[in-house]
Amino acid sequence: MTKNNADVIIIGGGIIGCAIAYNLAKAQVKTLVIDKADSVGREASWAGAGILASHASTREPYPELCRASLSLYPSLAEELKAQTLIDIEFIQSGAISVFFSEEERRGLIGLAERRVDRGFSAEVLTAAQARELEPALSESVIGGIRFPHDAHVRNPKLVKALAKGAGMLGTQFVFGNSVTDFRRENDSIIGVEVNGEVIYGDTIVIAAGCWSGQIASLLGYSLAIEPARGQIVLVEAMPPILRHIIDGLDVYLVPRTDGKILIGATVEFAGYDKRTTVGGVQSMIEAGVAIIPELSEKSFVQTWSGLRPYAKRGPHLGKVPGFHNVIVASGHFKNGILLAPITGKLISELITTGTPSISLNPFRLG
Numbered sequence: 001m002t003k004n005n006a007d008v009i010i011i012g013g014g015i016i017g018c019a020i021a022y023n024l025a026k027a028q029v030k031t032l033v034i035d036k037a038d039s040v041g042r043e044a045s046w047a048g049a050g051i052l053a054s055h056a057s058t059r060e061p062y063p064e065l066c067r068a069s070l071s072l073y074p075s076l077a078e079e080l081k082a083q084t085l086i087d088i089e090f091i092q093s094g095a096i097s098v099f100f101s102e103e104e105r106r107g108l109i110g111l112a113e114r115r116v117d118r119g120f121s122a123e124v125l126t127a128a129q130a131r132e133l134e135p136a137l138s139e140s141v142i143g144g145i146r147f148p149h150d151a152h153v154r155n156p157k158l159v160k161a162l163a164k165g166a167g168m169l170g171t172q173f174v175f176g177n178s179v180t181d182f183r184r185e186n187d188s189i190i191g192v193e194v195n196g197e198v199i200y201g202d203t204i205v206i207a208a209g210c211w212s213g214q215i216a217s218l219l220g221y222s223l224a225i226e227p228a229r230g231q232i233v234l235v236e237a238m239p240p241i242l243r244h245i246i247d248g249l250d251v252y253l254v255p256r257t258d259g260k261i262l263i264g265a266t267v268e269f270a271g272y273d274k275r276t277t278v279g280g281v282q283s284m285i286e287a288g289v290a291i292i293p294e295l296s297e298k299s300f301v302q303t304w305s306g307l308r309p310y311a312k313r314g315p316h317l318g319k320v321p322g323f324h325n326v327i328v329a330s331g332h333f334k335n336g337i338l339l340a341p342i343t344g345k346l347i348s349e350l351i352t353t354g355t356p357s358i359s360l361n362p363f364r365l366g
């Protein structure tokens with residue numbers, strides 16, 4: 001390989017790496033995405049449930065990022081469909097958080113009030129109102145809160161569309177090989193090592209999900225990102241029995257357009273172990289059936305799991321201290337699908353203009 005293979009090298013072709021690549025491609029930046037898997041989005045970005053929760057966190061400055069990202073979705077869905085012919089199945093179904101006890105009701109109403117204070121919409125429902133919207137709800141549900149702006153998307157299709165869109169605009173992809181080191185010249189990083197070869201680039205973006213900490217450690221930088229396993233159960237429910245995303249009893253149910261319902265997800269710190277377990281699957285099925293009793297009559301389809309990139313104060317978005325041309329975009333934990341559009345936009349702006357349209361200071365490293 002000769003020098004300067006790309007202006008920007010992105011390590012990781014998950015939803016975050018592909019969203020950044022797509023934005024850079026639109027800005028005509030010569031970009032190369034490297035992933036150890038044989039195609040894009042094989043890890044957490046495939047495994048995720050695809051919920052776009054407008055209120056994912058009420059702790060500032062998170063809500064601004066969530067709101068900004070969700071607001072990009074409708075036009076992104078249109079744009080990707082026109083460009084790539086892939087329908088990412090963005091559906092603003094709304095979500096209902098159900099409660100079974102007075103104590104849960106008080107907690108959820110407090111949460112809804114905090115969300116409304118931060119500009120999100122929420123509507124308290126009686127049991128009858130909740131069941132009018134979702135007749136399959138259990139008789140034990142005593143009410144709910146409806147978040148009308150919540151949405152969902154088919155994340156595997158979204159990653160494919162972002163990668164295809166970027167590729168059509170000139171982004172290149174290298175699959176099947178891990179980045180194993182950085183190449184330095186004097187005190188600068190000038191590229192990465194892949195399979196014994198050096199690939200040169202002016203700027204390097206670490207978007208390697210729960211492996212980002214391992215990659216940053218090659219620079220001697222300690223980035224606290226670890227895997228948080230999530231297991232999911234898929235059931236078939238035709239004709240469809242749900243319209244909203246439903247959450248309660250520590251699980252959520254996501255109705256897909258193909259009639260299948262996703263029940264998710266566990267949060268487990270089990271290292272890089274991607275097994276599904278009897279206990280994990282059992283707890284989700286029990287909670288799912290407690291919310292929607294007729295699920296017990298439906299067909300079981302499959303289970304899977306993925307590793308979320310957990311960062312206590314994530315996501316981390318910005319330059320690695322001491323390295324002017326190495327950027328981290330990782331640690332999105334439970335909200336990487338929601339936050340991908342805004343992450344792609346802001347990191348691309350950081351690279352092309354130096355000034356992102358929303359300040360990344362609250363998310364900077366170090």
Ligand SMILES: Cc1cc2nc3c(=O)[nH]c(=O)nc-3n(C[C@H](O)[C@H](O)[C@H](O)COP(=O)(O)OP(=O)(O)OC[C@H]3O[C@@H](n4cnc5c(N)ncnc54)[C@H](O)[C@@H]3O)c2cc1C
Pocket residue numbers: 011012013014015016017034035036037040041042043044045046047048049050051052177178179180207208209210211215229230231232264265305306307308309329330331332333334335336337338339
């Ligand atoms: C069960 C589950 C449910 C979820 N539900 C939701 C949800 O409803 N809504 C939501 O917003 N988010 C959800 N998430 C979280 C979301 O999926 C993640 O936050 C997001 O996918 C992270 O994207 P990423 O690109 O950072 O990481 P990943 O998708 O893990 O991508 C990282 C990529 O880096 C590559 N890589 C790693 N090391 C190297 C290396 N050395 N060299 C080259 N390539 C490398 C990997 O192969 C991988 O493709 C869920 C996650 C799980 C597991």
